[in-house]
Each structure stands twice: as C-alpha cells, then as structure tokens.
Amino acid sequence: MGTYSLIILLVFGVVIYLLYGRGLAVTKNIAAVLFVFQPGREADRVRLNSCTGWIRHVGRFRGARICLFDFEDRLSNGKAEVLLLDRNKRPLLRLNRQSPRGRIQVEEGSRYYLSWEFQNATGQCELRWKELKP
Numbered sequence: 613m614g615t616y617s618l619i620i621l622l623v624f625g626v627v628i629y630l631l632y633g634r635g636l637a638v639t640k641n642i643a644a645v646l647f648v649f650q651p652g653r654e655a656d657r658v659r660l661n662s663c664t665g666w667i668r669h670v671g672r673f674r675g676a677r678i679c680l681f682d683f684e685d686r687l688s689n690g691k692a693e694v695l696l697l698d699r700n701k702r703p704l705l706r707l708n709r710q711s712p713r714g715r716i717q718v719e720e721g722s723r724y725y726l727s728w729e730f731q732n733a734t735g736q737c738e739l740r741w742k743e744l745k746p
Contacts, residue, residue, distance in 0.1 A: 640667040642730075649728075655740040656726065658692070663730045671696065671724040678744045681714045683707035683737070690733035697725040707739065718743070 640649075644663035650656065651669055673679060683694055685708070693708035699722055705714045718724065726739070 639669070641665045642667060644730075654742070655738060656694075656728070658728065658737045660730065660736075661734050663690070663733045666727060666729045668697075668725055668727040671726045673718045673724060673741075674743060675718075676720040677718050679716055679718050680742045680744065681705065681707055681716070682740045682742075683712045684740070685709040685712065685735075685737055687733050687735035687737065689735065691731045692733045692737045693729050694737075694739050695727045695729070697727055699723045701725060 642663060642665035644660055644665070646659065646661035647663055648659040649667060650658070653672065681694075681696070685692060687709075691708070693706060695703045695707075696705040696714075696716060698704055704724075705716050707714055728737075728739075
C-alpha cells in the first residue's frame with residue numbers, strides 16, 4: 613500500500629470518528645428486507661420489514677438536564693426496544709412496548725448512546741425525547 617493510500621485511509625477514519633462522536637454516524641448489524649432509520653434532534657424514527665439486529669448512535673443531549681423519553685411501537689410483527697447506554701455502554705434505561713416511557717438525569721459532558729434492538733420486526737417505531745431545563 614502506498615503512502616497516499618495510507619493518508620486517505622487515515623483521513624477517512626478520522627472523519628468517521630468525528631461524525632460518530634457527534635451523533636451523525638451510526639454503527640449497525642442488521643438483516644432486513646427494508647430498513648429506514650432517521651435520527652433527529654428530538655426523535656429517532658424507524659421503518660422496517662422483517663428486521664433482526666441492532667443499531668447504535670451517540671445521543672445528542674445538551675448539558676445537565678432531565679430527559680423524558682417516549683417510545684411508540686407501531687409494529688405489526690416482532691419486537692423492538694431502545695436502550696439508553698452510558699459512556700461505558702451500560703444500560704441506564706430500557707424502553708419497549710411494555711415500558712414505553714422513562715426519564716433520566718443527563719450529566720453535562722457525558723456521552724450517551726441510543727441502541728435500538730429488533731427481532732423479526734415489521735412496521736414503524738419512534739423514540740421522542742424532551743429535555744427539561746434544570
């Protein structure tokens with residue numbers, strides 16, 4: 613491999629790292645007929661057909677605040693759930709059809725991850741969050 617190839621790979625790696633750190637890139641392991649993921653500032657939306665796997669991205673929360681989460685499951689088949697993970701990827705909150713709402717204190721300067729998990733899921737899901745001022 614030439615010097616230019618190594619430089620291009622290094623630049624590409626840095627760009628992906630920066631995008632992921634800002635919540636603009638995702639990691640995933642998905643097997644699906646259809647999978648459309650739309651992350652947003654105050655909501656994530658997913659449309660899928662016969663999907664099994666997971667997707668994870670950095671949650672973009674501002675400062676020390678209380679965040680209220682609302683998970684809407686409009687699946688015709690299968691299961692879906694969302695986990696809020698801390699910087700060490702330990703679960704802090706688990707939302708699904710049986711437990712669709714939760715709240716958590718977000719600490720300033722901490723990194724959080726949103727991890728979606730699917731099992732033979734078909735339909736639509738949405739996770740909305742609202743940040744309350746302290």
